[in-house]
Structures are given as C-alpha cells and as structure tokens.
Amino acid sequence: MAKVIKCGKLFSATDGKIQDNAVIIVEGHKISEIKSAEGFVPDAGDELIDLSDKFVLPGLIDTHVHLGFCGKTSLTEVSEPSELVALKAVKNAEMDLLAGFTTVRDEGYPSITGCNIIRDAINDGLFSGSRVFTSGMYITQTGGHLEYRYPGETLGYSTFKSGNVANSPDEVRAAARLMLKYGADQIKVLVTGGVLSPGNEPGERNMSVEEIKAAVDVAKMHGKITSAHAHGTAGIKAAALAGVSVIEHCTLVDNETIKIMLEKGISIVPTFIVLKVIMEKGPAAGVPDFAVRKATALAGSHLANIKKAYDAGVRIIFGTDCGTPLTPHGQQAGEFELMLQAGISKTDTLLSATKYAAELLGWDDRIGTIAPGKLADIIAVNKNPFEEISTLKNVSWVMKDGKIYKG
Ligand SMILES: [Zn+2]
Numbered sequence: 001m002a003k004v005i006k007c008g009k010l011f012s013a014t015d016g017k018i019q020d021n022a023v024i025i026v027e028g029h030k031i032s033e034i035k036s037a038e039g040f041v042p043d044a045g046d047e048l049i050d051l052s053d054k055f056v057l058p059g060l061i062d063t064h065v066h067l068g069f070c071g072k073t074s075l076t077e078v079s080e081p082s083e084l085v086a087l088k089a090v091k092n093a094e095m096d097l098l099a100g101f102t103t104v105r106d107e108g109y110p111s112i113t114g115c116n117i118i119r120d121a122i123n124d125g126l127f128s129g130s131r132v133f134t135s136g137m138y139i140t141q142t143g144g145h146l147e148y149r150y151p152g153e154t155l156g157y158s159t160f161k162s163g164n165v166a167n168s169p170d171e172v173r174a175a176a177r178l179m180l181k182y183g184a185d186q187i188k189v190l191v192t193g194g195v196l197s198p199g200n201e202p203g204e205r206n207m208s209v210e211e212i213k214a215a216v217d218v219a220k221m222h223g224k225i226t227s228a229h230a231h232g233t234a235g236i237k238a239a240a241l242a243g244v245s246v247i248e249h250c251t252l253v254d255n256e257t258i259k260i261m262l263e264k265g266i267s268i269v270p271t272f273i274v275l276k277v278i279m280e281k282g283p284a285a286g287v288p289d290f291a292v293r294k295a296t297a298l299a300g301s302h303l304a305n306i307k308k309a310y311d312a313g314v315r316i317i318f319g320t321d322c323g324t325p326l327t328p329h330g331q332q333a334g335e336f337e338l339m340l341q342a343g344i345s346k347t348d349t350l351l352s353a354t355k356y357a358a359e360l361l362g363w364d365d366r367i368g369t370i371a372p373g374k375l376a377d378i379i380a381v382n383k384n385p386f387e388e389i390s391t392l393k394n395v396s397w398v399m400k401d402g403k404i405y406k407g
Pocket residue numbers: 064065066107321
C-alpha cells in the first residue's frame with residue numbers, strides 16, 4: 001500500500017522549478033514516483049493525502065543548530081546534568097521536526113557522546129525528532145570560544161576535562177580522532193572568539209592554520225567534513241587556507257578570502273538570525289551585556305559581507321544557530337527572510353535549505369530533493385514561499401521517512 005500525495009504546487013528542489021498538479025507516490029520510507037495528477041488513478045488500497053490547496057517542498061534542513069541549548073538568555077545547559085540536557089535536546093529535535101526541519105546538523109553539543117546517542121535513538125524510532133548530523137563536541141582551545149569560566153564556577157567550564165580543548169596541531173588531531181571515535185559525523189573547530197563567551201572577542205583568531213589543518217586532515221582521512229566557526233577576518237582566512245569544508249557565520253569575510261573560498265569550494269552558513277535577535281531583543285530580555293555588544297558590532301556588516309561572497313559565487317547554505325539565546329528550536333525560520341534581505345535569490349534561498357544543505361552533509365543521495373529513490377522527507381505550507389517567504393514559519397504538514405508527524 002502506497003501513500004499518494006496530491007500537491008497543489010510542488011517545488012522538488014531538483015531544478016528550481018515549480019510544478020502544478022503533481023502527485024508524489026511514497027512506498028515505505030521512500031519516494032517511488034512523481035506523476036502528473038491528470039489522468040492519474042491510485043491503486044485500490046492506496047492512502048490518499050490531499051494537499052491540493054498547499055505548496056509542497058522537501059523537508060527543510062537547518063545546517064546549524066545546537067540541540068543541547070534551549071534558546072535561553074545564556075547557555076546554562078553547559079553546567080546542567082547531562083541527563084537533563086539530553087532530555088531537553090530530544091524535545092528540541094522534536095520541535096525542529098514539527099517546524100518542518102526534517103534534518104538538522106548539530107554544530108556542537110555540551111558533551112562528546114550526547115548528541116550521537118540522541119541521533120541514534122531518533123533513528124531507532126525511540127523518539128520523534130529531526131534526522132541529526134552530529135559534530136560531537138566543538139574543538140576549542142584554552143580560553144577560546146565556549147572554553148570559559150562561568151560566574152560562580154571555580155573549576156571553569158567542564159570542557160577542559162572533556163578532550164575537546166586542544167592547543168597544538170597534535171592535540172587537535174587527538175581531539176578530532178576522539179570525536180570520530182564516538183561517532184561524530186563531522187569535525188567542528190572554533191577558530192575565533194564568539195559572541196557568547198565573556199573572555200574573548202569574535203575578531204580575534206584563536207587557531208593557527210596548522211591547527212585547523214590538523215582537524216581537516218583527520219576529517220578527510222575518515223571521509224568527513226570540517227566546519228569552522230569564524231567571525232573575524234583573520235580567522236576566516238586561516239580556516240579557508242586550511243581547507244575547511246564550510247565556514248559558520250563568516251561575518252567579517254573580505255575579498256581576499258572570498259577568492260580563496262571560491263578556489264577551494266568552501267561554503268558559508270551565515271546564521272544571520274541569531275546576531276540580529278541578540279542585538280535587537282537581547283537588552284530587554286536580559287542577555288549578558290558583553291554578548292549584546294559583540295552581536296551589535298558584528299551584525300552591522302554581516303548581510304553585506306555575505307552578499308559579496310554570494311555575488312562572487314560562494315555557495316550560501318541555510319543555518320540558524322538555533323538553541324542560542326532568544327532563538328529557540330522550532331522558531332528559526334525567520335532566517336529565510338534575512339537571506340532575502342541580504343540579496344540572495346529566492347530560488348537559492350530555498351535550495352540552500354534543501355538541495356545545497358544535503359550536498360554539504362554528503363547526504364544528497366538520500367535527502368534534500370523530492371525525487372524517486374529519496375527518503376520521503378516532505379513538508380507543506382499554506383502559501384507559495386516564492387511570493388511570501390514568511391509562510392515557512394508556519395509549516396502545516398510534515399512527513400519524515402514516509403511517516404506523517406504533523407497535519
Ligand atoms: Zn553555533
């Protein structure tokens with residue numbers, strides 16, 4: 001027995017075109033065929049799903065989330081019991097799924113194994129949640145981003161004991177191998193300071209090219225990608241020279257590095273929304289002053305810098321940093337509007353959260369498009385996102401792996 005989905009409009013993300021009156025046939029957890037509704041007669045016993053008043057597209061992919069963080073004013077989860085963080089993370093994955101994000105890339109979790117266990121538990125059907133691509137823990141350095149002391153803590157942030165703090169190429173290699181040993185899908189390195197760490201500045205570069213390259217080498221040996229967190233110009237250049245696969249935020253990228261990124265095929269995940277929200281709503285909500293100050297300084301030129309890279313031909317991929325302050329899981333779709341504001345085309349914006357995102361993960365043989373043989377990750381919205389992008393904030397129907405979770 002197949003599921004037959006009658007679509008009003010269909011954006012399959014295979015070629016950027018919109019089809020009218022298409023029918024998607026789902027058998028088990030995969031898409032088997034796409035046909036025209038005209039003259040189509042379902043087999044007896046097929047389950048008919050009528051989305052003829054809806055706009056249908058592939059399940060969205062958010063390539064930058066933190067399942068271990070809940071969007072509160074500061075990252076309190078780093079000092080909470082790991083069992084509690086895991087329960088919250090499972091809930092976060094469910095909220096992402098119900099918002100239409102059938103796959104998320106976790107960009108660093110507060111323990112090495114936690115996110116891998118959640119990924120596997122969701123895959124095993126123990127919980128409803130997005131399909132998860134993991135980093136294990138972020139690799140940082142003494143005094144670097146997310147390796148800092150919280151007020152009132154005497155021993156400092158526990159990452160120091162976790163094996164993810166690395167201060168030389170050899171230590172980075174060891175840390176990267178540790179992440180892979182416990183099942184990470186990629187390596188994540190923190191190359192510059194960050195907005196949410198009190199002790200460092202986003203503009204400062206905290207890893208050498210040799211250290212970043214050590215992570216890239218280990219990842220490549222295992223057929224994995226390397227993701228670099230970088231805000232400042234010098235850090236972004238170092239990450240590009242080291243040959244990472246993708247640069248997160250990439251806030252203060254300059255023309256010189258854009259050229260290097262183009263030569264090496266390095267993508268950008270801008271995460272516009274988190275800087276904007278912290279800048280605009282942070283002071284009233286109680287986000288620490290240092291974070292508001294840093295977000296405000298960075299947000300000013302972010303959209304324009306990413307536009308320069310986009311115009312030069314660098315691929316921009318959808319990601320939100322949700323879980324960080326004031327961007328809770330399931331409420332990250334405002335990023336789409338910011339991508340359009342930055343000047344990214346509507347088609348590229350939608351492909352960035354589907355086809356391009358799947359290609360970054362190396363999962364484009366399974367997800368990212370609606371095509372025969374792909375997993376049946378399909379969503380529907382009430383309006384045409386090419387006319388009204390904000391409709392993606394209210395996804396009305398969600399199917400993942402051929403199973404309906406919403407609508
Ligand atoms: Zn992040």
